[in-house]
Amino acid sequence: MLAPLTNIFADFISLLFPQECLACEELLARSEKSICTDCRINLPYTNSHLLANTQNELLQRFYNKVPLKHAFAYLYFARSGRVQKLLHALKYQGHEEVGKTLGNWYAAELKENHLNTQWDLIIPVPLHAQKLKKRGYNQSDSFAAGLAQSLEIKWSPDILKRTADTSTQTKKSRLERWENVGQLFRVVDPLAVEHKRVLLVDDVMTTGATLEACALVLLEAGAQEVSVAAIAAA
Numbered sequence: 001m002l003a004p005l006t007n008i009f010a011d012f013i014s015l016l017f018p019q020e021c022l023a024c025e026e027l028l029a030r031s032e033k034s035i036c037t038d039c040r041i042n043l044p045y046t047n048s049h050l051l052a053n054t055q056n057e058l059l060q061r062f063y064n065k066v067p068l069k070h071a072f073a074y075l076y077f078a079r080s081g082r083v084q085k086l087l088h089a090l091k092y093q094g095h096e097e098v099g100k101t102l103g104n105w106y107a108a109e110l111k112e113n114h115l116n117t118q119w120d121l122i123i124p125v126p127l128h129a130q131k132l133k134k135r136g137y138n139q140s141d142s143f144a145a146g147l148a149q150s151l152e153i154k155w156s157p158d159i160l161k162r163t164a165d166t167s168t169q170t171k172k173s174r175l176e177r178w179e180n181v182g183q184l185f186r187v188v189d190p191l192a193v194e195h196k197r198v199l200l201v202d203d204v205m206t207t208g209a210t211l212e213a214c215a216l217v218l219l220e221a222g223a224q225e226v227s228v229a230a231i232a233a234a
């Protein structure tokens with residue numbers, strides 16, 4: 001049982017060495033947590049929640065694939081940028097807390113634009129059980145938790161499950177990958193989504209294939225409508 005000792009050690013280290021901003025690596029002021037004020041102001045926000053449906057390129061990615069109510073992303077993803085660093089910290093460096101912070105911040109903006117009444121339930125895109133065990137947490141859970149907390153909406157990681165591991169999928173063709181993704185997810189608790197307006201959340205939205213597959217099974221299971229939101233859109 002090394003975990004408690006590791007935690008104590010980490011606390012001790014943080015006393016000796018001030019923390020760095022997870023987005024730009026500048027030292028944080030004592031009042032700042034995870035992300036510095038400069039990054040907070042200057043991150044590349046998409047403001048997709050302010051756009052009309054016809055102007056929202058993220059929503060258009062799903063046209064003729066799955067009917068969605070909304071498609072939002074908080075930030076733009078660029079390789080080697082601040083958002084890439086943030087997501088790397090969230091996914092691979094154990095900084096689960098940054099997902100919650102971003103969820104809290106984004107929720108405040110959604111609320112300001114009266115979007116908090118749009119959903120009954122928040123569901124994160126699940127990881128496969130094996131990957132979850134290896135990483136220790138699902139990076140989308142903390143974003144879901146942060147959104148749920150500030151929007152005052154329930155969230156659950158137990159409704160939607162990933163049934164197959166896709167870690168080898170990069171070796172497959174585009175078509176095979178697509179067929180694969182279609183059978184990846186299962187709603188294990190259909191009663192929980194029946195007649196619900198679901199907000200499905202993920203860390204990064206690229207082609208939207210994963211979100212699309214999840215949205216389809218949620219609608220099949222009886223969800224009234226599905227919206228999607230990602231931390232970042234590539």
Ligand SMILES: [Zn+2]
Pocket residue numbers: 021022023024025026035036037038039040
């Ligand atoms: Zn920064």
